[in-house]
């Protein structure tokens with residue numbers, strides 16, 4: 100089984116060829132970050148235009164690199180949502196065109212399911228499992244009883260973790276997206292500012308990062324007003340310590356209560372070294388019998404290989420879609 104997968108939900112145009120939902124034959128990722136950087140965030144109109152310019156070439160490159168022709172494919176998969184509607188539509192229409200021209204079945208994939216299934220590209224999933232999905236637009240704990248079955252047991256009430264990173268990155272004058280740079284700075288500093296740990300003790304699996312963001316901004320503004328010095332390295336380390344403590348603590352609590360066999364880390368923020376290390380350490384100490392899966396850095400951010408991995412579940416369950424397929428910018432699991 101060979102699936103051609105297309106991802107265009109945000110600012111990466113990506114096309115992959117994935118075999119049996121597990122083997123990546125190619126995973127072409129054309130990032131637009133440079134074009135959005137000077138605006139301090141993703142500009143939807145610019146994103147759509149880049150996708151249009153890139154998509155055909157990405158499809159050809161993915162096939163060439165995989166040494167595969169259209170006649171070898173079993174299906175075409177595409178991200179249906181969530182994401183920017185104009186960006187999603189480019190992928191959806193490209194997928195329809197390929198499916199129609201080459202008589203291939205079409206599979207619609209949830210982008211967040213893709214992030215979770217990035218883990219399937221490194222190891223088999225063991226159910227029931229819990230996935231901590233941390234990305235630019237989402238922060239949620241997803242319980243899975245079996246393949247393709249998603250229950251959100253907790254989520255952010257305001258900002259996503261990646262969004263919080265990018266917002267405080269802007270306060271520190273870092274280029275967009277600031278997440279990676281803050282992670283690097285954090286490793287050089289210490290938690291001297293002691294920002295709040297929101298909802299840490301509350302009896303639920305929800306998160307909140309807007310209070311942390313406000314606290315961070317107030318600290319910076321107050322110091323600037325008083326002309327007091329700020330230590331940006333320690334600011335980054337303190338921010339990161341707060342985010343990681345809440346994420347890891349609540350995730351472990353949920354993993355215990357739901358008695359899962361495996362824990363998956365997923366989404367762009369899964370690239371965070373502090374989070375990867377803290378989760379690995381805590382899991383080894385507190386839940387040594389629960390297997391931990393963390394995707395390699397190349398599969399944390401948006402990419403089409405993860406869409407191909409998630410699509411294979413639909414293929415096995417005979418879940419195909421017709422040419423009426425439309426983008427769903429607000430697509431959710433429930």
Ligand code: ATP
Nearest residue numbers: 234235236237261276278279282367368370371401
């Ligand atoms: P979503 O998947 O929710 O639709 P998205 O696709 O825009 O949103 P991703 O591409 O999955 O988000 O992740 C991008 C986010 O990951 C950005 O906010 C970025 O700052 C963050 N990020 C990337 N690397 C790191 C890192 N090392 N530490 C913290 N955050 C990071």
Ligand code: MG
Nearest residue numbers: 109110111401
């Ligand atoms: Mg992106």
Ligand code: FE
Nearest residue numbers: 234367400401
């Ligand atoms: Fe994403």
